[in-house]
Amino acid sequence: MQKGHDDGTAYELSPPRHSPELTEVGRGTPMGELLRRYWHPVGLSSDAGATPKRVQALGEEMILFRDGSGRPGLVHPHCAHRGASLWYGRVEERGIRCCYHGWLFDAEGRCLEQPCEPDAGRRRDRVRQPWYPVQERYGLIFAYLGPPAKKPMLPHLSPLESLAPGEWIEADDTSIGSGGDVVVPCNWLQHFENVVDPFHVPVLHGSFSGAQFVAQMASLPQVTFEASALGVKTTQLRRLDDGTVFRRVTEAALPTLRVVANPRVGRYGEVESIGWVLPLDDTTSPAASPRRGSSGACAPASTARAGSS
Numbered sequence: 387m388q389k390g391h392d393d394g395t396a397y398e399l400s401p402p403r404h405s406p407e408l409t410e411v412g413r414g415t416p417m418g419e420l421l422r423r424y425w426h427p428v429g430l431s432s433d434a435g436a437t438p439k440r441v442q443a444l445g446e447e448m449i450l451f452r453d454g455s456g457r458p459g460l461v462h463p464h465c466a467h468r469g470a471s472l473w474y475g476r477v478e479e480r481g482i483r484c485c486y487h488g489w490l491f492d493a494e495g496r497c498l499e500q501p502c503e504p505d506a507g508r509r510r511d512r513v514r515q516p517w518y519p520v521q522e523r524y525g526l527i528f529a530y531l532g533p534p535a536k537k538p539m540l541p542h543l544s545p546l547e548s549l550a551p552g553e554w555i556e557a558d559d560t561s562i563g564s565g566g567d568v569v570v571p572c573n574w575l576q577h578f579e580n581v582v583d584p585f586h587v588p589v590l591h592g593s594f595s596g597a598q599f600v601a602q603m604a605s606l607p608q609v610t611f612e613a614s615a616l617g618v619k620t621t622q623l624r625r626l627d628d629g630t631v632f633r634r635v636t637e638a639a640l641p642t643l644r645v646v647a648n649p650r651v652g653r654y655g656e657v658e659s660i661g662w663v664l665p666l667d668d669t670t671s672p673a674a675s676p677r678r679g680s681s682g683a684c685a686p687a688s689t690a691r692a693g694s695s
């Protein structure tokens with residue numbers, strides 16, 4: 387049928403659809419189970435303290451704290467006794483105490499005290515507050531939300547391991563669009579796929595917003611895509627007015643790692659910034675990104691820029 391002048395109106399729009407096997411992150415879903423075979427950063431090290439903090443990951447809510455001995459703990463938000471919120475709990479030397487009847491749980495959920503029961507709880511050993519394993523690295527708290535038998539090692543990432551004298555790791559919970567405590571109101575995959583979309587950079591970050599990064603990023607790059615060992619890598623070449631070539635490499639490493647160089651700092655070589663897109667639930671996603679800093683610069687050093695004439 388011939389296209390008419392009135393074709394293409396919004397009235398003809400199909401209802402929105404999504405691919406649940408790729409986007410839904412709850413326990414028992416295909417992607418939710420895949421993601422539960424990896425460690426995820428659920429907060430900054432500084433988020434684990436004497437005040438219980440609510441955190442969310444993969445559609446689950448949890449309470450993060452750090453006991454008086456310095457050990458971080460991550461537990462289910464509702465007390466194993468009568469379901470009171472441990473967000474109102476009190477952090478003590480040995481764990482977190484529920485505000486309702488005072489049960490005390492250690493960082494791995496073991497019930498240490500039941501003060502209203504005879505002998506502080508003769509059967510307290512039988513109680514375990516649901517918990518998740520955590521590890522601290524790069525200024526972040528990583529949690530493993532999957533089956534214990536499948537728990538992998540928490541990986542060491544080379545750009546954050548080989549620090550030069552005077553460099554340090556700086557972690558933050560801000561990333562592209564997340565703005566710290568402000569979450570991104572989209573599915574995690576929409577956020578993650580942006581890592582390998584270099585063509586939006588000269589438009590969104592170089593034109594509509596002005597030169598958001600550095601002036602060189604405003605020109606349209608020549609881009610090649612290739613499969614990498616862990617995902618997809620893009621190489622972007624920009625020929626600059628002075629005859630040099632600005633080469634930048636970006637990688638999305640499955641399932642949630644984003645390896646994106648900070649373009650503001652002109653350092654050549656290995657990328658200095660690693661980030662994770664953390665699915666909070668099916669519709670929101672923030673990100674965390676520790677990066678390497680240097681005492682010789684007021685801003686963290688950035689890289690993945692290699693030039694040649």
Ligand code: FES
Nearest residue numbers: 465467468484487
């Ligand atoms: S509900 Fe937590 S101790 Fe009773």
